Amino acid sequence: MANFSIATVFVASISLLLALTHSFSLENPTDRRILVLVDDLALKSSHSIFFNSLQARGFELDFKLSDDPKIALQRYGQHLYDGLILFSPTTERFGGSLDVAAILDFVDSGKDLIVAADANASDLIRNIAAECGIDFDEDQSAVVIDHGSYAVSETEGDHTLIAAADFIQSDVLLGSTKIEAPVLFKGIGHSLNPANSLVLKVLSASPSAYSANPKSKLSSPPSLSGSSISLVSVVQARNNARIVFSGSLDLFSNKFFKSPVQKAGSSNKYAKSGNQQFATEISKWVFHERGHLKAVNVRHHRVGETDEPSIYRINDDLEYLVEIYEWSGSSWEPYVANDVQVQFYMMSPYVLKTMSSNNKGLYIASFKVPDVYGVFQFKVEYQRLGYTSLSLAKQIPVRPFRHNEYERFIPTAFPYYGASFSTMAAFFIFSFVYLYSK
Template sequence: MLRKLLWILLISFPLFAILCASFSEENPTDRRVLVLLDDFAIKSSHSLYFKSLESRGFDLDFKLADDPKLALQRYGQYLYDAAILFCPTVERFGGSIDVASFLDFVDSGHDLIIAADASGSELIREIAVECGVDFDEDPAAFVIDHTSYAVSETEGDHTLIASDDFIQSEVVLGSKKIEAPVLFKGIGHSINPANNLVLKVLSASPAAYSANPNSKLSTPPSLTGSAISLVSVVQARNNARVLISGSLSMFSNWFFRSGVQKAGSTTKYEKCGNEQFLTELSKWVFHERGHLKAVNVRHHKVGEVDEPSIYRIKDDLDYSVEVYEWSGTSWEPYVADDLQVQFYMMSPYVLKTLSTDQKGRYYTSFKVPDVYGVFQFKVEYQRLGYTSLSLSKQIPVRPFRHNEYERFIPAAYPYYGASFSMMAGFFIFTMVYLYTK
């Protein structure tokens, strides 16, 4: 019996350690990452990218995409905090994993990186479609650009794109500017402009188009110009993040080490921007940057410190909240000037921009409106590249009690005067009427 208990403990301890190290609000950086490969050769050919993740503390678990023992969950708990799909040709995942498994994985708040290419399977395309991205339907299509190709690497190959059309966001790509263009060779995709959850991080030039480079164009290309996205990101409503690239090669060691000279430019870079671009982008995807949390939400009457259970109309109150950003290792004060609070009942009766002390604390004061009912303090904060904040706190507001009204209301003095003047006039009229003939 004792030996059996020891075996159970030995088997369950690794699982317990995995679960304890998983994603949490206090330590939001993903740590255990599943990497699915078409072939283990990719582990060597893309080793620089994997080493950059491991150097930042990520535990990468490499598996073949068709491994029959593949699993994302055990005993109802996810074994991984994030997943990287470097398996563009896989037709069917191994084990019990399918498209729905990865969609549930993202719906549960976990992050995902998808790299496709021109030989991408329907399986990978289906996952991308569910994330809001549509790859070119032609399986032999490449992004072609006759003006922004890399002339220093493969002479005459206009499918080797040198793109520097980056998203203008420091929180997504870091504060250090990416000087060199990024090399890209693969398939393009489009996003729905009405979908505000998907962002183009790297776009093609206006002269680019998507087509089969080995055949003549008989019909207009389905994707053209800057509408072609080379790399996109998705931030779901639950703050899970997804990176979608149309090129697996751009993550490779060969691209990381390659120099680049863009067509029409005399500047030749000894090293392209792929390593910096993808490293900074992975920091955002894995919540090392742009992850916010709000704590210590407080409200009380002016001059008091305790939070009341109910407010009275026309009370003066103070509201405050502390907001911090995860830096990858610790929580740092988040400083902005666009955080707002609503005092809400069916619609916002009060909308105030919060002031900040530059140390993470946001605060404001306002007067409770002259309307009673059940109100909410609401903070709905959405900013490009940052996780969204949605805070709400309910509080009832009552009218004045009968003994709390002012004895004489200044605004009613004309009515008081009218009443007394009428009584005085009636008295004078009566006296005149009675005592005069």
């Protein structure tokens, strides 16, 4: 009986360890276990369509109140979740061990994040955004107003319900199916920090929009106006962690998903807004169901050979090969592009070659080793909008010709050969004439 108890405890410990070490996998890069923090558990019902779509795609959602004292992102040095959704815009302080530093550390470890704010966004949410290059309007009473592109409704209102349709043109971010209907947006706008090159606007306001308090008259020009206002933005960190910032929590709500929409000044009336399609597509991107690349079978060899050498000689003809695949959400598919380049690098690129593809994931580049010896690197630095970046490096030395590898007679030296032999002949003739002439 004692042995059975020990075995049971051992199995339970192993199960706990496996649960704790569940994390981002290169074999299946899609996030699976996601922590959802909300201000009110009623959001599970009011935003159920969005959450159900995630669960239908295989995600495990763990809902907690944002002030829950038991919140923790990691335990025993292992992360408990692959992704984090913050649908708690009014939270002034998270519960447990969670704070701004913990969230940034979560992202720095390669995990993903969705943050939704609204008109009552707290300083905590604003600080998280600022750390990621997102600057919400400093006026905490300001929301986005648009008298030109508002959503037509039975009550005229203050034009804070916007019908936005200025999407980023990127299939990897928003899918290949075009979003026809405008997206309903009600919330706050933000600008992008120009010093941060990793931030992109996914949904922008129209040129007639501005950020202000709708309940008071403007006494000075608004700090944010026109197309410079971003409604939804994304960040892809250098470690390939992904973040989505939305200025509207209602954008993900059932009400906005199901609402008909008609943009002011347009005769087109849609029975359903584009919110559900937009939210679904952007969630596929942020949780690595799309746009995640991996490189395998990186190799190189001399032309006509198959074995990888330990050293090259100057002027050798070589081939560099790599296979690149993209995750489709369920399997790895060949990645097809015409802009993958390889560098043969020593202090600076001596060779920069665009690789050709067989449209089945294999990329090949052939070139001649430069007439310079030293320690080189094969380098592939691939960065494309919306895709995870690839950084490959492989070191290889290059030697000069050995003394017995040179040609016996070098064609370029024929003039010197001729000069030597002609000098010898002239000296022989001069000696003969000098010795035997009277």
